[in-house]
Amino acid sequence: xxxxxxxxxxxxxxxxxxxxxxxxxxxxxxxxxxxxxxxxxxxxxxxxxxxxxxxxxxxxxxxxxxxxxxxxxxxxxxxxxxxxxxxxxxxxxxxxxxxxxxxxxxxxxxxxxxxxxxxxxxxxxxxxxxxxxxxxxxxxxxxxxxxxxxxxxxxxxxxxxxxxxxxxxxxxxxxxxxxxxxxxxxxxxxxxxxxxxxxxxxxxxxxxxxxxxxxxxxxxxxxxxxxxxxxxxxxxxxxxxxxxxxxxxxxxxxxxxxxxxxxxxxxxxxxxxxxxxxxxxxxxxxxxxxxxxxxxxxxxxxxxxxxxxxxxxxxxxxxxxxxxxxxxxxxxxxxxxxxxxxx
Amino acid sequence: xxxxxxxxxxxxxxxxxxxxxxxxxxxxxxxxxxxxxxxxxxxxxxxxxxxxxxxxxxxxxxxxxxxxxxxxxxxxxxxxxxxxxxxxxxxxxxxxxxxxxxxxxxxxxxxxxxxxxxxxxxxxxxxxxxxxxxxxxxxxxxxxxxxxxxxxxxxxxxxxxxxxxxxxxxxxxxxxxxxxxxxxxxxxxxxxxxxxxxxxxxxxxxxxxxxxxxxxxxxxxxxxxxxxxxxxxxxxxxxxxxxxxxxxxxxxxxxxxxxxxxxxxxxxxxxxxxxxxxxxxxxxxxxxxxxxxxxxxxxxxxxxxxxxxxxxxxxxxxxxxxxxxxxxxxxxxxxxxxxxxxxxxxxxxxxxxxxxxxxxxxxxxxxxxxxxxxxxxxxxxxxxxxxxxxxxxxxxxxxxxxxxxxxxxxxxxxxxxxxxxxxxxxxxxxxxxxxxxxxxxxxxxxxxxxxxxxxxxxxxxxxxxxxxxxx
Numbered sequence: 062x063x064x065x066x067x068x069x070x071x072x073x074x075x076x077x078x079x080x081x082x083x084x085x086x087x088x089x090x091x092x093x094x095x096x097x098x099x100x101x102x103x104x105x106x107x108x109x110x111x112x113x114x115x116x117x118x119x120x121x122x123x124x125x126x127x128x129x130x131x132x133x134x135x136x137x138x139x140x141x142x143x144x145x146x147x148x149x150x151x152x153x154x155x156x157x158x159x160x161x162x163x164x165x166x167x168x169x170x171x172x173x174x175x176x177x178x179x180x181x182x183x184x185x186x187x188x189x190x191x192x193x194x195x196x197x198x199x200x201x202x203x204x205x206x207x208x209x210x211x212x213x214x215x216x217x218x219x220x221x222x223x224x225x226x227x228x229x230x231x232x233x234x235x236x237x238x239x240x241x242x243x244x245x246x247x248x249x250x251x252x253x254x255x256x257x258x259x260x261x262x263x264x265x266x267x268x269x270x271x272x273x274x275x276x277x278x279x280x281x282x283x284x285x286x287x288x289x290x291x292x293x294x295x296x297x298x299x300x301x302x303x304x305x306x307x308x309x310x311x312x313x314x315x316x317x318x319x320x321x322x323x324x325x326x327x328x329x330x331x332x333x334x335x336x337x338x339x340x341x342x343x344x345x346x347x348x349x350x351x352x353x354x355x356x357x358x359x360x361x362x363x364x365x366x367x368x369x370x371x372x373x374x375x376x377x378x379x380x381x382x383x384x385x386x387x388x389x390x391x392x393x394x395x396x397x398x399x400x401x402x403x404x
Numbered sequence: 405x406x407x408x409x410x411x412x413x414x415x416x417x418x419x420x421x422x423x424x425x426x427x428x429x430x431x432x433x434x435x436x437x438x439x440x441x442x443x444x445x446x447x448x449x450x451x452x453x454x455x456x457x458x459x460x461x462x463x464x465x466x467x468x469x470x471x472x473x474x475x476x477x478x479x480x481x482x483x484x485x486x487x488x489x490x491x492x493x494x495x496x497x498x499x500x501x502x503x504x505x506x507x508x509x510x511x512x513x514x515x516x517x518x519x520x521x522x523x524x525x526x527x528x529x530x531x532x533x534x535x536x537x538x539x540x541x542x543x544x545x546x547x548x549x550x551x552x553x554x555x556x557x558x559x560x561x562x563x564x565x566x567x568x569x570x571x572x573x574x575x576x577x578x579x580x581x582x583x584x585x586x587x588x589x590x591x592x593x594x595x596x597x598x599x600x601x602x603x604x605x606x607x608x609x610x611x612x613x614x615x616x617x618x619x620x621x622x623x624x625x626x627x628x629x630x631x632x633x634x635x636x637x638x639x640x641x642x643x644x645x646x647x648x649x650x651x652x653x654x655x656x657x658x659x660x661x662x663x664x665x666x667x668x669x670x671x672x673x674x675x676x677x678x679x680x681x682x683x684x685x686x687x688x689x690x691x692x693x694x695x696x697x698x699x700x701x702x703x704x705x706x707x708x709x710x711x712x713x714x715x716x717x718x719x720x721x722x723x724x725x726x727x728x729x730x731x732x733x734x735x736x737x738x739x740x741x742x743x744x745x746x747x748x749x750x751x752x753x754x755x756x757x758x759x760x761x762x763x764x765x766x767x768x769x770x771x772x773x774x775x776x777x778x779x780x781x782x783x784x785x786x787x788x789x790x791x792x793x794x795x796x797x798x799x800x801x802x803x804x805x806x807x808x809x810x811x812x813x814x815x816x817x818x819x820x821x822x823x824x825x826x827x828x829x830x831x832x833x834x835x836x837x838x839x840x841x842x843x844x845x846x847x848x849x850x851x852x853x854x855x856x857x858x859x860x861x862x863x864x865x866x867x868x869x870x871x872x873x874x875x
Contacts, residue, residue: 274609
């Protein structure tokens with residue numbers, strides 16, 4: 062009974078900045094597709110559970126802030142803004158980096174804005190040195206420095222660390238007037254394979270009945286097949302146009318018709334019985350499907366389209382409190398197709 | 405038999421003769437045994453066809469009825485409900501009658517209920533092939549098959565329990581504890597699971613938890629329990645010694661009921677983390693009752709094992725089944741974790757328990773029971789067929805177990821390492837191991853056929869004897 066007590070009343074999660082909730086109730090066709098998925102026993106070979114080994118965090122510097130001082134002479138037309146506080150903060154976060162000495166141009170020694178800040182910086186450096194010594198940190202004097210880090214934006218200040226370290230870093234950088242964000246790393250072979258942005262959790266299956274989690278991976282996990290990047294398929298492919306949603310749908314239809322057309326050696330059973338060879342005698346026959354290497358097109362039946370519509374609703378790119386997703390999608394991620402493009 | 409009568413008088417007055425007891429068993433037990441083993445042939449054949457599709461995808465392509473996603477659950481459910489549970493009922497009835505020294509209550513009714521059970525299983529397998537599978541592992545039969553299944557079970561169990569109640573031998577031998585536990589446990593888990601899934605409509609992954617709980621209880625308590633009941637009856641019999649160490653047996657029995665039901669949820673990942681954690685712990689803990697149950701058997705047989713092995717086909721089956729019980733428990737405890745999750749290695753636990761632990765013990769028991777109920781001799785007519793059944797059964801089981809395990813380990817490596825190519829290492833790479841599985845199912849079907857042929861010979865000889873040799 063315990064699982065029911067814990068999960069029985071699990072609500073859908075609100076998606077920030079929108080009126081939608083996750084998981085959304087599936088549109089009718091996709092719900093029919095779930096039935097086709099059950100009926101054909103796709104769950105005998107495919108799981109819909111992305112696993113995750115670790116959830117780690119990082120800190121990313123996005124802006125240096127406005128409290129820097131210009132170390133170029135006024136009137137020289139050049140600017141070299143340096144945020145002294147940020148350098149100290151970065152040095153506190155990254156004890157493995159050098160902090161390169163900064164010389165105050167002689168022309169600025171009398172500047173009432175720059176000079177006191179520079180003096181403060183010197184004092185802070187001394188403090189930092191003392192605390193370094195106290196905690197036994199031997200900071201290198203050459204090599205990569207926090208100065209270089211501060212000059213880069215965005216800069217990955219910390220990567221794949223525990224939540225405490227990452228939060229401390231974000232706070233220190235924020236206190237120094239800079240802007241920094243917490244980065245989320247979902248780690249594990251499933252993520253490396255591009256099978257999902259985060260692990261699957263109970264909430265992903267609120268609208269499923271029966272819940273077909275699957276228990277064996279004869280084929281790849283399908284929890285996020287709806288947002289899978291083409292190069293992350295078992296047999297990688299490429300989008301040929303910008304109409305990625307339609308292309309993904311076509312690709313999945315071809316896969317259903319005969320997986321061997323796309324992946325030699327695939328053992329995914331072909332579902333040719335979900336296609337008509339001739340144009341069927343119904344009014345809304347839908348668009349024909351062209352097959353690679355074949356001249357004659359085939360006509361997907363309703364169940365084929367429904368199954369693909371269901372597959373396209375499979376996604377784990379929505380972050381949840383219990384399973385956050387990386388805030389900034391990796392550059393390789395495709396434009397996520399939303400609802401099936403065609404009925 | 406009222407309690408006022410002295411015990412000895414009770415026994416004299418009411419204990420029926422062995423002949424009487426066996427006569428009452430003849431119809432239902434022989435019917436359940438024959439049709440159960442026939443389901444083993446059919447289930448193994450379906451599993452064989454399914455396994456071929458894992459490496460020859462064009463095999464049986466183009467027809468939804470025989471696609472892997474339907475054949476595999478049809479096979480597993482045919483083996484579980486058609487073969488394993490049905491034979492379990494036959495053995496339960498026989499053990500109750502023999503150990504309780506009581507003729508079966510209503511043998512004709514039991515026969516009819518068994519008949520309905522078979523019809524329900526047929527309808528269920530047909531439903532799965534037609535695409536009506538429920539989608540829950542080991543509960544795949546659609547409602548229109550699982551309800552009649554439950555109804556016919558209720559009749560079988562009710563008459564079995566009435567018989568048990570009327571037993572003249574009041575002491576319950578160990579085997580009867582397990583029989584009784586199994587007979588009560590099965591309707592409890594089945595009605596709870598179906599009630600939660602279909603009646604209460606539990607939402608989301610709770611469904612998967614419920615189905616997983618049912619499947620594990622069916623394997624770990626009901627079927628393992630029946631297998632242990634059989635072992636405890638036949639091992640002492642084969643070595644001709646009373647059971648050693650009954651106290652330890654009792655500990656094992658209660659511990660199995662206590663911890664056995666908590667494991668086996670390792671296939672769940674998208675659930676709160678404590679569920680797989682509890683399940684993993686239970687998978688390890690269940691070693692304790694299993695060992696506690698095997699030690700007395702070992703102590704009973706120790707010293708006579710090689711003699712009994714030579715003398716008795718039944719004992720050979722028992723020895724292998726006991727070995728497999730230990731093997732599958734240790735295997736799940738040690739390798740049942742994250743590494744083998746989502747692989748055929750983990751999935752093969754069902755095959756090993758249904759076909760190996762229970763299946764081989766049951767085949768051994770039938771080699772003892774069937775001749776006694778037909779020809780009245782100690783052995784089935786053909787020694788050759790009995791040997792064939794034994795060796796084909798053993799090698800078939802080993803091939804299925806080892807093949808799935810190797811294939812699963814290959815998949816596990818792919819799961820653990822994203823640099824491995826999915827198609828090359830995870831699909832093509834395991835084809836060899838899967839061919840072994842196909843061979844194994846074939847051998848198991850052969851073992852069942854050899855037994856059925858022997859069975860038919862015995863029945864023919866029996867009929868010939870009854871009808872004075874006339875054909």
